[in-house]
Amino acid sequence: SQQGEEDPQALSIQEGENATMNCSYKTSINNLQWYRQNSGRGLVHLILIRSNEREKHSGRLRVTLDTSKKSSSLLITASRAADTASYFCATRDTGRRALTFGSGTRLQVQP
Amino acid sequence: DARVTQTPRHKVTEMGQEVTMRCQPILGHNTVFWYRQTMMQGLELLAYFRNRAPLDDSGMPKDRFSAEMPDATLATLKIQPSEPRDSAVYFCASGFVSPLWERTDYGYTFGSGTRLTVV
Numbered sequence A: 001s002q003q004g005e006e007d008p009q010a011l012s013i014q015e016g017e018n019a020t021m022n023c024s025y026k027t028s029i030n031n032l033q034w035y036r037q038n039s040g041r042g043l044v045h046l047i048l049i050r051s052n053e054r055e056k057h058s059g060r061l062r063v064t065l066d067t068s069k070k071s072s073s074l075l076i077t078a079s080r081a082a083d084t085a086s087y088f089c090a091t092r093d094t095g096r097r098a099l100t101f102g103s104g105t106r107l108q109v110q111p
Numbered sequence B: 001d002a003r004v005t006q007t008p009r010h011k012v013t014e015m016g017q018e019v020t021m022r023c024q025p026i027l028g029h030n031t032v033f034w035y036r037q038t039m040m041q042g043l044e045l046l047a048y049f050r051n052r053a054p055l056d057d058s059g060m061p062k063d064r065f066s067a068e069m070p071d072a073t074l075a076t077l078k079i080q081p082s083e084p085r086d087s088a089v090y091f092c093a094s095g096f097v098s099p100l101w102e103r104t105d106y107g108y109t110f111g112s113g114t115r116l117t118v119v
Helices: none
Strands: A006-007 A011-013 A019-024 A029-037 A043-050 A056-058 A061-066 A070-075 A086-095 A100-101 A105-110 B005-007 B012-013 B018-025 B033-039 B041-049 B055-056 B065-071 B073-080 B088-095 B112-116
Touching: A006 A086, A011 A019, A019 A086, A029 A070, A043 A056, A043 A061, A043 A070, A043 A086, A043 B112, A070 A086, A100 B012, A100 B041, B005 B088, B018 B088, B033 B073, B041 B065, B041 B073, B055 B065, B073 B088
Parallel strands: A011 A105, B012 B112
Antiparallel strands: A006 A019, A019 A070, A029 A043, A029 A086, A056 A061, A061 A070, A086 A100, A086 A105, B005 B018, B018 B073, B033 B041, B033 B088, B041 B055, B065 B073, B088 B112
């Protein structure tokens, strides 16, 4: 079963704009991860944030985590056409070992 | 870059036939996962192994699916007999997990998947 609900389901922006995707989850987590999936390909790990962290940066990516609201957001700054992909949040629940994935956000960056 | 290798990339088979999907995890990774992706259900966990031992296969239909790790370089997922509802993309992922799971903060590496179509 899916843990997270992602919002929006689809997002279309122009190159250079920022893209923000949100993820909500239901249980207590150890960490939350974001993955990217290009069409017809496997998932690529982008960034991980621990349950005791509130914000993390990696290049053009910024992730926030609010455990009181059970939500996370992924911000991609200065988007590029190559960022076009589906983005998934995944949680590693406390006491569980595998990841539970959200439903994903399809991002389209127009050149 | 180290990769998780899955074979075959595509498989079309007739209902009732046996299907075997293979995965070569990254050398040194001690945990292997099998996920299934469909439009309707998204990404679902089927099974996972740590140090080749099955830890959880509760997501797998037991009557027709089986997952094994005959050695550290090979994980297999079998479906027998296959049904049209098994059509999906099957992903293998591997990662290194420390003896204390709670202190493991690494992402996992996914293969490119096997796209299975059962007609």
